[in-house]
Amino acid sequence: MRRPGKARAGVAESLRLLAQGRDLRGRATVPRSAQEWEEEPERGRFPTAWARTPVAGAVRYGLQRGLLKPTAWSVCAPDVRGLERLEGLRGPVVFVANHASHLDTPLILGSLPPRFARRIAVGAAADYFFDTPWRAVLTALAINGFPVERKGSGRLRSLAPQLVAERWSLLLFPEGTRSEDGWMKRVRAGSAHLCCGFGIPAVPIAVRGSYAAMPRGRGWPVPGRPRVSVRYGDPLYPEAGENAWDFNSRLSTAVARLWNEEDIGWYAALREPRDAAVARPAGPPAAGSWRRSWEAGRPLPKSRP
Secondary structure: OOOOOHHHHHHHHHHHHHHHOEOOOOOOOOHHOOOOOOOOOOOOOOOOHHOOOHHHHHHHHHHHHHHHHHHHHHHHHEEEOOHHHEEEEEEOOOOEEOOOOOOHHHHHHOOOOHHOOOOOEEEEEEHOOOOOOOHHHHHHHHOOOOEEEEOOOOOOOOOHHHHHHHOOEEEEEOOOOOOOOOOOOOOHHHHHHHHHOOOOOEEEEEOOHHHHHOOOOOOOOOOOOOOEEEOOOOEEEOOOOOOOOHHHHHHHHHHHHHHHHHHHHEEEEEEHHHHHHHHHHOOOOOOOOHHHHHOOOOOOOOOOO
16 A cells, blocks of 8 residues: 555655656656757866965975976986077966877976976866866866867867966967877967967977877877977067967967977978978878878987987
8 A cells, every 4th residue: 555655755746747847757748849948068167276276386386396297207208408498488478289198298397497387277178187076186286277178169268368367377289189190280279369369478399209108098108218309499479460370370380390300400490491391290191090100109219310
């Protein structure tokens, strides 16, 4: 025999479903085409302001210099060049780099002078690094990461302008994601818009060898401490009347020339025509995907060119 309390609860639940426009089985009685549209919740909506407090900054700097940098320097052999080009430079600055591996961020952060390393935020993919609370906390604390929408939905408002206004330097990877085959992709103009809008410089960075050391799909670098080249270029300043697209073209060329320095040297890369400097990092145009990945995955020579 059914108890009266359970019967009343069942009646109340039925009335609640009917009031919501559903039948007794919980199915909607109104056709989907006639239902009111509800916007999906934004992904990557995670508070990161706490990670930029003085206490969190002190903890992060200790983690980066006491754990992340020693670990990155133990699994690969970084060859950092061009830091003298940052002498006299003060923030805020936008550091713009190509992106082929999860090693790129710790190598760049570990090689930066302390005045930049202590006050820099890293743009991280909202749909990957901020999809779960634990990963979002680690990303915000360890690298001062902030969510960046990379799929162009426009639902997530960028924090980059606010951070620049608060005089934080930024590390951005304007290709949007790690390279699938190790070669450079098209450089988006978001970083250039920031520089032109705030009148701040951009520092191009080219990372070579990180794809061979730890390509997509690997959870740990390959053994043998492969050499990885991190090259800093001269700071680029937006010129008077220059729009973001033209500045982005100059910035893309600068990253490409730094990339080419590893193969042909500084002087030869500087003398290359602009179109050649941009096209070369795109890889073999007629090769298949396996050939492109194989070419980009070859370890760098142990000695400097």
